Amino acid sequence: MAARNQPMREALRKALREEMLRDERVFVMGEEVGKWQGTHRITRGFYEEFGARRVRDTPISEMAICGAAVGAAMAGLRPVAEMMTINFAFLALDAIVNHGAKIRYMFDGQFSVPMVIRAASGWGDQATASHSHAPEPIFAHFPGLYVAAPATPGDAYGMLKTAIRDENPVLFSESIALYPKPGPVPDDEDYLVPVGKGAIRREGADITLVAWARGVEWSLQAARQLEREGVDCEVVDMRWLRPLDMDLVYDSFRKTNRCVIVEESLPMYSFGSEIAAGIQEHMFDYMDAPVKRVSAMDLPLPYARDIELMALPDADKVVAAVKEIV
Amino acid sequence: MDNANGAALPDRDTLLDWYRQMVLIREFEETCYELYEEKRITGVYLHLYSGQEAVGVGALAAIEPRDHAITSYRDHGVALARGVDPGPLMAEMMGKRSGVSGGKGGSMHLASREHNFWGGFAIVGGHLPLAAGIALEAQYSGRDDVVLCLVGDGSTNNGYFHEALNLSAVWQLPVVWLIENNLYGMGTRIEEASGQPLLHKRAVAYGMRDGGRIDGQDVVAVNCALNEAVAHARSEGPVLLEALTYRYRGHGVSDRQYSERLRDELEEWKAERDPITRLGACLEEAHPDSRPAMSALEQAARDQVLAAVKFAEESPAPDAADLVRNVYVE
Numbered sequence: 001m002a003a004r005n006q007p008m009r010e011a012l013r014k015a016l017r018e019e020m021l022r023d024e025r026v027f028v029m030g031e032e033v034g035k036w037q038g039t040h041r042i043t044r045g046f047y048e049e050f051g052a053r054r055v056r057d058t059p060i061s062e063m064a065i066c067g068a069a070v071g072a073a074m075a076g077l078r079p080v081a082e083m084m085t086i087n088f089a090f091l092a093l094d095a096i097v098n099h100g101a102k103i104r105y106m107f108d109g110q111f112s113v114p115m116v117i118r119a120a121s122g123w124g125d126q127a128t129a130s131h132s133h134a135p136e137p138i139f140a141h142f143p144g145l146y147v148a149a150p151a152t153p154g155d156a157y158g159m160l161k162t163a164i165r166d167e168n169p170v171l172f173s174e175s176i177a178l179y180p181k182p183g184p185v186p187d188d189e190d191y192l193v194p195v196g197k198g199a200i201r202r203e204g205a206d207i208t209l210v211a212w213a214r215g216v217e218w219s220l221q222a223a224r225q226l227e228r229e230g231v232d233c234e235v236v237d238m239r240w241l242r243p244l245d246m247d248l249v250y251d252s253f254r255k256t257n258r259c260v261i262v263e264e265s266l267p268m269y270s271f272g273s274e275i276a277a278g279i280q281e282h283m284f285d286y287m288d289a290p291v292k293r294v295s296a297m298d299l300p301l302p303y304a305r306d307i308e309l310m311a312l313p314d315a316d317k318v319v320a321a322v323k324e325i326v
Numbered sequence: 327m328d329n330a331n332g333a334a335l336p337d338r339d340t341l342l343d344w345y346r347q348m349v350l351i352r353e354f355e356e357t358c359y360e361l362y363e364e365k366r367i368t369g370v371y372l373h374l375y376s377g378q379e380a381v382g383v384g385a386l387a388a389i390e391p392r393d394h395a396i397t398s399y400r401d402h403g404v405a406l407a408r409g410v411d412p413g414p415l416m417a418e419m420m421g422k423r424s425g426v427s428g429g430k431g432g433s434m435h436l437a438s439r440e441h442n443f444w445g446g447f448a449i450v451g452g453h454l455p456l457a458a459g460i461a462l463e464a465q466y467s468g469r470d471d472v473v474l475c476l477v478g479d480g481s482t483n484n485g486y487f488h489e490a491l492n493l494s495a496v497w498q499l500p501v502v503w504l505i506e507n508n509l510y511g512m513g514t515r516i517e518e519a520s521g522q523p524l525l526h527k528r529a530v531a532y533g534m535r536d537g538g539r540i541d542g543q544d545v546v547a548v549n550c551a552l553n554e555a556v557a558h559a560r561s562e563g564p565v566l567l568e569a570l571t572y573r574y575r576g577h578g579v580s581d582r583q584y585s586e587r588l589r590d591e592l593e594e595w596k597a598e599r600d601p602i603t604r605l606g607a608c609l610e611e612a613h614p615d616s617r618p619a620m621s622a623l624e625q626a627a628r629d630q631v632l633a634a635v636k637f638a639e640e641s642p643a644p645d646a647a648d649l650v651r652n653v654y655v656e
């Protein structure tokens with residue numbers, strides 16, 4: 001397939017723009033998305049191109065943004081709401097979880113909620129505790145909601161299109177650290193990444209690294225380093241935290257019999273816990289070593305640069321974890 | 327003698343003290359800006375108070391040491407006006423162990439318990455119910471302390487604002503809700519974010535005292551209005567008022583287009599309404615011998631900030647033990 005090399009930021013912008021051109025019901029709303037061009041520039045030029053009806057600047061009102069997205073979606077529109085950062089989605093947790101995720105079930109299928117909440121996510125850059133989270137697993141806790149977390153520009157493109165076209169509500173996480181990173185983006189306006197399907201990023205025979213979003217980058221870096229030391233890693237990018245492609249993990253694990261789970265989030269009640277639980281339950285006979293997890297430290301994040309870096313996962317920590325079990 | 331806004335003029339020493347605080351804040355903020363450009367302060371969030379000095383200084387002069395102050399992430403000026411030493415504040419900007427928050431909070435999360443300065447908070451509106459709770463403790467314990475809560479104009483549109491103000495009215499909590507209306511929440515103008523852009527009028531909806539809209543570039547007017555508001559909060563209950571002001575450095579250091587975007591407006595506010603220039607003019611008119619004293623205060627501010635930078639740069643960074651300390655009370 002023909003593709004162009006683009007940063008993830010541009011891939012997201014392209015996907016969103018094309019979906020707005022394709023479907024009149026799609027509109028965006030959020031803080032500074034219009035006249036300001038979007039804090040992360042995903043909606044750059046949209047206000048000029050689509051106008052104030054479809055590119056809606058809001059007050060700083062996360063609860064109303066997400067709640068109105070639920071209502072507009074129930075009534076037949078396709079809202080794409082932006083949370084300037086995912087930290088602010090905590091203020092709207094009730095609208096997203098108690099309403100967005102449950103309305104379909106609660107009213108036994110009378111309504112659907114085809115909304116997308118896009119949220120800029122991640123730790124680091126001394127953003128400090130209140131502004132440093134990768135809380136996707138919190139959202140993935142709740143049935144009724146899908147959670148997308150792309151690791152590459154191509155996936156960002158295809159997954160955002162899928163999320164917008166899907167009939168279900170999607171929390172769409174975008175890693176701020178990945179926005180500038182380039183990668184191939186297919187030249188196909190109907191390029192869709194199926195909901196709940198992961199991807200193998202690197203094939204290997206000795207150990208499976210399971211990751212999402214930034215964790216994929218750290219895993220691939222670690223795999224390159226470990227290759228020089230004679231360890232052959234397979235890297236699984238889950239892409240969606242819900243639905244979770246456990247079959248892909250199991251297929252890989254049957255081959256390698258070892259696993260390290262890599263994520264940006266906190267360690268307790270996490271993606272890592274979930275994958276590890278699945279492996280011990282379903283792959284017990286294939287296990288040659290305990291499953292290891294690499295995550296952020298179990299702390300709020302500090303401001304000071306050096307200790308902030310100590311608290312965050314990186315490729316070196318992945319390498320160290322792999323060496324403990326191969 | 328009255329100033330342009332009709333407020334009675336305090337004595338020379340008081341005016342000079344306000345002048346001292348305002349030039350110190352301006353010097354501190356402009357130095358932070360330079361240090362950030364030179365990468366001696368790092369990170370992504372640094373929200374400066376230049377242009378808004380008269381609000382913080384005039385308002386904080388209206389409360390007693392036993393009273394309480396709390397604000398948003400635009401907190402450097404408020405901390406200085408509360409009397410916090412510039413050294414530990416600058417050390418916090420640089421992420422040092424000697425910073426007011428041990429280098430863990432950074433620019434947006436300054437606090438000094440000993441000054442009853444309860445902090446800068448970076449989630450829009452998040453500190454408003456905290457202010458109500460701090461006021462509740464005073465009321466509950468039978469003291470007559472008041473809480474001064476500074477609120478950005480853009481922060482009046484989420485649920486925190488509504489719930490906190492209503493609660494303070496229902497319980498008659500001793501809070502002064504002071505909106506610092508600098509016309510923008512990031513790039514969004516107040517008229518585009520608020521159905522009722524005269525924000526002080528919301529007091530009526532909550533059944534609390536409406537303290538009106540004041541000229542936030544006139545420290546004397548701010549102080550006069552705040553004296554009244556604090557007295558009301560101390561004896562009766564909450565007050566909402568609004569000071570009209572302007573930020574000179576854009577939303578934060580990453581907002582690099584503001585000087586282009588807002589050029590005419592910015593130049594007008596700087597040229598015609600600068601709070602330091604205005605206080606200087608007011609002082610010179612009332613006390614024609616004040617110029618040398620003002621110049622000495624300007625020099626003292628430069629020296630003090632320079633000393634603060636030196637203190638901060640020479641301080642050690644926090645280490646691995648600091649990283650894990652204070653997650654819980656041990």
Ligand SMILES: Cc1ncc(C[n+]2csc(CCOP(=O)(O)OP(=O)(O)O)c2C)c(N)n1
Pocket residue numbers: 031060062084088091398400448449450451477478479480481482508510511512577
């Ligand atoms: C709940 C929440 N939403 C969004 C943000 C991002 N944000 C930080 S400051 C700000 C603007 C606030 O403007 P205002 O209250 O007027 O304060 P000012 O910066 O003008 O002092 C926004 C949108 C945030 N920190 N918290």
Ligand SMILES: [Mg+2]
Pocket residue numbers: 478479480506507508509510511512
């Ligand atoms: Mg403002």
